[in-house]
Amino acid sequence: MTDAPMAVPAVSLPSRSRLRLLAAAAGRMPNAEMAVGVAIILVWAALIAAAPVIAKFDPLRQQIALRLQPPSAVHLFGTDQLGRDVFARVLYGGRESLPAAVAVVAVGFLVGVSLGSVAGYCRGIVDDVVMRFTDMVLGFPLIVLAMAVAAALGASLAHGIVALAAVWWPPYVRVCRALVLDLSNKEYVVASRAAGRRPAGILFRVILPNALPALLVMAAIDIGRAILSFSILGFLGLGAQPPQPEWGAMVATGATVMDDWWVATCPAMPVLTLAFAFNLIGDSIRDALDPWVGGRRQ
Amino acid sequence: MTRYIVRRLLLLIPVLLGMTLISFAVTKAIPTDPIIASISQEASNHPEIVAAYRKAWGLDQPLPVQYFTYVWNLLHGNMGVSIYTHRAVVDDLLDYLPATVELATVTIVFSVVLSIPLGILAAMRRGGMIDFVVRMLTLAGVAMPIFWLALVLLNIFYLRLGWAPAPGRLDYALQPPPTVTRLYIVDSLIAGDPATAWNALSHLALPAFVLATWSVGLLTRMTRASMLSVLPQDFLRAARSKGASEFYVIRRHAAPNATIPVVTVIGLAYGDLLSGALLVETIFGWPGIGRYAFNAAVHVDFPAIIGVALTVGFIYTIVNLAVDVVYALLDPRVRASLTAVRA
Numbered sequence: 225m226t227d228a229p230m231a232v233p234a235v236s237l238p239s240r241s242r243l244r245l246l247a248a249a250a251g252r253m254p255n256a257e258m259a260v261g262v263a264i265i266l267v268w269a270a271l272i273a274a275a276p277v278i279a280k281f282d283p284l285r286q287q288i289a290l291r292l293q294p295p296s297a298v299h300l301f302g303t304d305q306l307g308r309d310v311f312a313r314v315l316y317g318g319r320e321s322l323p324a325a326v327a328v329v330a331v332g333f334l335v336g337v338s339l340g341s342v343a344g345y346c347r348g349i350v351d352d353v354v355m356r357f358t359d360m361v362l363g364f365p366l367i368v369l370a371m372a373v374a375a376a377l378g379a380s381l382a383h384g385i386v387a388l389a390a391v392w393w394p395p396y397v398r399v400c401r402a403l404v405l406d407l408s409n410k411e412y413v414v415a416s417r418a419a420g421r422r423p424a425g426i427l428f429r430v431i432l433p434n435a436l437p438a439l440l441v442m443a444a445i446d447i448g449r450a451i452l453s454f455s456i457l458g459f460l461g462l463g464a465q466p467p468q469p470e471w472g473a474m475v476a477t478g479a480t481v482m483d484d485w486w487v488a489t490c491p492a493m494p495v496l497t498l499a500f501a502f503n504l505i506g507d508s509i510r511d512a513l514d515p516w517v518g519g520r521r522q
Numbered sequence: 523m524t525r526y527i528v529r530r531l532l533l534l535i536p537v538l539l540g541m542t543l544i545s546f547a548v549t550k551a552i553p554t555d556p557i558i559a560s561i562s563q564e565a566s567n568h569p570e571i572v573a574a575y576r577k578a579w580g581l582d583q584p585l586p587v588q589y590f591t592y593v594w595n596l597l598h599g600n601m602g603v604s605i606y607t608h609r610a611v612v613d614d615l616l617d618y619l620p621a622t623v624e625l626a627t628v629t630i631v632f633s634v635v636l637s638i639p640l641g642i643l644a645a646m647r648r649g650g651m652i653d654f655v656v657r658m659l660t661l662a663g664v665a666m667p668i669f670w671l672a673l674v675l676l677n678i679f680y681l682r683l684g685w686a687p688a689p690g691r692l693d694y695a696l697q698p699p700p701t702v703t704r705l706y707i708v709d710s711l712i713a714g715d716p717a718t719a720w721n722a723l724s725h726l727a728l729p730a731f732v733l734a735t736w737s738v739g740l741l742t743r744m745t746r747a748s749m750l751s752v753l754p755q756d757f758l759r760a761a762r763s764k765g766a767s768e769f770y771v772i773r774r775h776a777a778p779n780a781t782i783p784v785v786t787v788i789g790l791a792y793g794d795l796l797s798g799a800l801l802v803e804t805i806f807g808w809p810g811i812g813r814y815a816f817n818a819a820v821h822v823d824f825p826a827i828i829g830v831a832l833t834v835g836f837i838y839t840i841v842n843l844a845v846d847v848v849y850a851l852l853d854p855r856v857r858a859s860l861t862a863v864r865a
Contacts, residue, residue, distance in 0.1 A: 360540040365797030365834040368815045372827045375819040452667060456801060459669045460816060475670050479805075482677035492670035499665030507661070 255511075261504035264497050272318035281309035283316040283469045292484045301490040304474075305481060310490050313469035318494060320470045321458075324385050325450035331389035333443045336396020341435070343397065344404030345427050351401070358397045366391040367456070374462040381470070384463035388453055399442060403435040410434075441509055448502025455495045471495050523857070526850065530843050541835050542596065545828045546589050601832075602825035606818060611829035614814060619833065620704035621691055622803070622810035626795040628707075628723075629730045633737040634788060640738075641745025641784075642777055645753060656742065663739025672732045672805040679728060686728045689807030692721055729806040733799060737791050744787045749780040782853050789845030793838035 271278060280298075287307035295302040301310035343354035374387035407413060408431065416430050457463040458472025466473065471491040478488025576582045583591065595602065601611035644656040679686040687693060691706055699710035699718055707726075710718035752758070753776060761771045800812030811830055818826035850856045 356536070356540065357544075360537060360544055363537065363541055363835045363839050364544070364831050365793075365815075365838070367797050367800060368812075368819070368827065368831050368834065371800075371816065371819040372824075372831070376822055448665065452665065455667055456669065459667075459801070460804070462819070472667070472669070475667065475673070479673050482673055482681070485674075485677075488670060488673055492667050495667045496662070496665055496670075499667075500662055503661050503665055507657075 255508055257504050258508035261501040261508070264501035265505075268318065268494055268498055269322070272315055272322060275312070275315035275319060279309065279312035279315050281312045283308065283312040284467050285309075292481065292487070294484070295486050295490075302484070302486040304477060304487045310474075310486060313474060314471070314491050314494060317469040317471045317474060317491060320381060320464050320468065321451055321454055321494075324381065324454050324463075325447050327385050328388040328392055328450045328454065329443050329446050331385075332392030332446075333396055333439070335389075336393035337400045337432075337439060339393070340397040340400025341404050341427060341432060344401035345408065345423070345431065347405075354397065355401070358394045361391070362394045364391075367453075370453070370457065371460065371462060374457055379462045379465060381464040381468065384454060384457045387457065387462070388450065392450070396439065396442070400435060400439060403438060404431055407431045407434050445502050445506035445509070448499040448506075451495055451502075452499045523850070527843075527847060530846065534839060534843070537839060538836065539593070541832060542593055543589070545831050546592060550585060596832075601829040604818070604823055604826040604829075606821040606823040606826060611825050614826065615811065615829055615833055616704070618809060618811045618814040621808060622796055622799050622812060624691075624705045624707060624722075625726060625729060625733065625799055625803075625808060625810060626792060627705075628726050629733045629737060629795055630788065630792045632730060633734050633741050633791070636734075637738050637741035638745050638777075638781060638784065641742045642749050642772065642780065644742070644746045645749035645780075646772065648750065648753075653746075656746070660739040660742045663735040664743070666735050666739075668732055668735060669801045669805060671735060672729070672802055675728055675732060676805060687721070687725050691725055691809065692718070693725075696721055729799075729802045729808055732806075733795060733802050736798070737795060740791055741784060741787060744784050745780065748783045749776065752776050752780045755779075778852075782849065785849055785852065786845055789841045793834070793841055796834050796837060 285308060287303070290299075290303050290307040291305055293299050293303040293307075299309050299311060301314060304310055304313070339354050339358070343351040370387040370391050373390050374384050377383035377386060404427075413426060413430055416426055421430070454463060455470075455472030455475070458470040458474075459476045461473070461476065464470035464473055466477075471494060474491035475488045478484075478486075478491070481487050573582075581588070592602070599612060601615070603609065604611050604614055607614055640656055640660075644653040647653045676686070680688065692698060696718055699706060699713045699715060702709050702712050706722040707719050710716070710722060758771055758775055761775045762768075766774075797812065797815075799808070799810055800816055802808065803810040803813040804816055811834070815827060815830040817823075818830065
């Protein structure tokens with residue numbers, strides 16, 4: 225009996241373990257909804273990345289004679305008031321909006337995690353100062369602040385990113401601090417402190433690596449909210465400037481010709497579907513992780 | 523309980539001071555010169571005009587003095603003069619804030635009435651068809667670029683069907699009701715004029731509906747999640763095992779426990795609606811604080827922006843305080859812990 229499993233492995237263990245791996249993967253397989261969310265994001269990302277190949281028209285080229293053409297085989301999303309191809313503009317717009325949204329979240333993440341980990345690790349007066357400051361910023365209407373910053377710096381794509389990043393970090397401070405506070409009491413942290421590790425080493429090598437996965441998930445889901453917020457700035461004329469294609473600004477262009485619905489609607493669709501997809505993924509992750517909501521509690 | 527409220531009110535003071543400090547720092551950190559933004563390019567070439575302007579706005583004083591002057595004025599109800607409208611910011615806010623408060627209040631009431639039953643229903647039918655539809659719709663609500671939705675609905679219901687009234691708070695033919703609260707619906711009811719109140723409400727319907735896509739999405743999702751965490755708990759099984767009907771169990775045991783955490787979110791959502799109304803106000807020509815803030819931002823009108831930010835921030839803070847108190851009143855466990863602290 226004891227020999228059997230030892231004898232068989234050469235032949236069957238690889239395939240059986242592969243099966244087991246597959247089963248485990250299927251068990252942990254994110255549900256269908258997460259797959260849909262990921263698929264939406266991948267499709268948009270692919271379309272946007274391949275914009276120069278897919279789009280048959282220059283997003284900036286005006287053909288006044290062809291203004292306000294409804295969607296057709298040639299112009300998939302129709303044309304706007306200046307006869308520009310809306311499909312090309314939507315795809316090229318993604319080349320502004322997606323990197324901008326990622327940049328906003330990245331800056332918010334870096335600032336928030338730095339402040340939050342220092343506050344959680346140092347505690348005491350540092351913690352008090354950082355957290356009160358964060359609370360005060362959170363007390364403000366963030367969209368008003370972002371708008372003020374964007375307008376004061378002068379409306380442009382880069383300043384829109386700065387303005388949003390300036391108000392994006394507070395939630396990361398709070399979550400990161402809570403995680404660090406929680407992890408600080410773990411036995412392995414106490415052990416490495418007892419082993420004489422320097423405080424910076426404990427924070428960066430022991431605590432943060434354990435806090436990062438949760439924070440990164442939070443940041444990844446947050447990209448949807450950033451796309452939405454960025455399009456709001458663009459719609460208000462405080463983001464990317466014409467003739468640069470940007471989704472929010474394109475909806476604003478279409479606002480005067482709502483009877484030609486495609487001009488405003490087509491650029492709104494990537495914002496809606498992408499924000500939807502990121503939220504869908506977020507929900508699936510939360511469902512999978514929460515023992516109560518997940519209903520997997522024994 | 524009283525002591526808890528007093529302590530929370532006292533804690534407000536440093537927070538509010540901090541907020542004035544931050545808003546002041548923001549205006550100073552920004553490279554744009556408000557002088558260039560508010561007087562013409564030609565006038566800014568004349569040093570004497572610029573100097574007179576600086577003096578008029580106290581901009582020739584050192585920074586700490588400017589800050590203390592600002593706080594001193596705030597304490598006396600003086601938020602400065604708007605560079606763009608040339609009116610006292612307080613007067614501007616008194617004109618614009620009530621319109622937003624009216625809009626946000628109707629929106630939040632509508633959202634709560636719709637969201638809580640919807641969230642409870644979805645949770646009870648978890649994994650079923652109703653749950654799926656509710657979840658997808660609310661997810662779309664949170665992800666909706668409401669500026670687009672506002673444009674579409676305005677086009678359909680106002681321009682094409684003519685069901686919705688023209689933009690604004692009232693029909694042009696109607697006189698605003700005598701001023702008491704500056705909320706048109708309330709004021710016209712006080713004045714015994716239900717027709718005007720109805721007209722004000724009809725003007726509010728479409729913008730409130732658009733705003734509510736977001737808040738209904740948020741609150742329904744919160745209610746559902748909260749309900750799901752309550753449903754598997756033992757006290758519900760206990761209630762069922764003593765023979766209570768399913769309706770009674772949900773109505774008397776599950777729902778109260780599930781809605782307590784939602785109260786917190788209602789408060790936060792109300793605060794966000796006050797500033798988030800900005801887009802809807804711009805599109806529906808609603809004379810509210812959001813549109814005022816947008817105009818102020820575009821004209822780099824810092825007294826006005828700070829006025830809006832501080833006012834909304836102040837309301838937000840007060841609403842959250844109120845929410846915490848309500849939370850404590852609703853939840854016997856929190857109430858007990860507060861009493862324990864006092865003892």
